[in-house]
Amino acid sequence: MTSYHDDLRLAHVLADAVEPLTTSRFRAQDLVVEQKADLTPVTDADIAVEETLRSQLKRTRPRDAVQGEEQGLVGHGPRRWVVDPIDGTKNFVRGVPVWATLIALVDGDEPVVGMVSAPALGRRWWAGKGTGAWTGRSLTGARRIQVSKVRRIADASMSYANVRDWGSIGRREEMLALMDDCWRSRAYGDFWSHMLVAEGAVDFAPEPELAEYDMAALAPIVVEAGGQFTGLDGRPWCWSGNALSSNGLLHDEVLGRLGNADETS
Structure with missing residues (x-):
């Protein structure tokens, strides 16, 4: 089975790179909020985060495609990174701390790496194919997570x-x-x-x-x-x-x- 350990480590590096951007703009008095064609909000933080992720991926994974909420799909091939710079933008705009940067690697038709970085909650969740699912503030001190056993x-x-x-x-x-x-x-x-x-x-x-x-x-x-x-x-x-x-x-x-x-x- 293909190993995605290096890609998962990169997802942590990407999350590290954008968390200062999101946290500095969260509840900022000068936050710029615009309305997209689908009537959903987009902030200057959304745009800055996606640009940062794309720049880092272009340097570290130049052969991979990148698909983002704000700028669409760039590149082609079996591997593509799929990013949502701020999931929960409406929460972000209103000062509710339930928002996150979502970073995924899709290989073919299968998502094989997932990173959810929610700095306002002080949490991350992540997984790579075959690695199990984990949560914590970072790789250090992480704990493995499992679903429930409720049947009814x-x-x-x-x-x-x-x-x-x-x-x-x-x-x-x-x-x-x-x-x-x-x-x-x-x-x-x-x-x-x-x-x-x-x-x-x-x-x-x-x-x-x-x-x-x-x-x-x-x-x-x-x-x-x-x-x-x-x-x-x-x-x-x-x-x-x-x-x-x-x-x-x-x-x-x-x-x-x-x-x-x-x-x-």
Whole structure:
């Protein structure tokens, strides 16, 4: 099996490089916020972080392609780095500390390295194919994480983003019913929902609308922690425009209630 240890180390180096940028602009009085064509916000921090990541990758991995939220795909080949400079920009803009830089390496169609750097929470989560999933402030003092062993929806804790978004795919009532049937539901949102799944603190997290750069770094962490990460159509990884992460034991049941496999087959 191909080793991605060097790429995972590089992901830590990249996170080290951009954390000073994000933390210095978080809650800054002069933060510049603009609106993109899709009506989502973008800040000067988003742009600066992506430019820094692209510059570092051009120097250290010149043969790899780079895909980012703000500047799209540059380069070609089987290996590409997929980055979201600030996942949770709306939180970032409002001073909520739940935001992160997402860095992933995709080899072919498989995300093989995932790095989630959330400096305002004082945490990172990371994984490489075959290395297990880990969390901590850095490589030093990290601890390995695993998904939960909860087997019943009635005993499960779920996390989600915005219930309103489920109406866009015609699953709002199904989502509300699932929330009612769970032991507990909380809207931790964005990357954090899925990292809590990987840690075993949450048992599953469905998302109705996501881009590749929102998911590519999350998927290998959940999978290396022993869970599953698919689209709502059951397709592995992050290529379906939506997602379900889970401990694996609840995956099929949640897909049966929220999924759309019969609509896309």
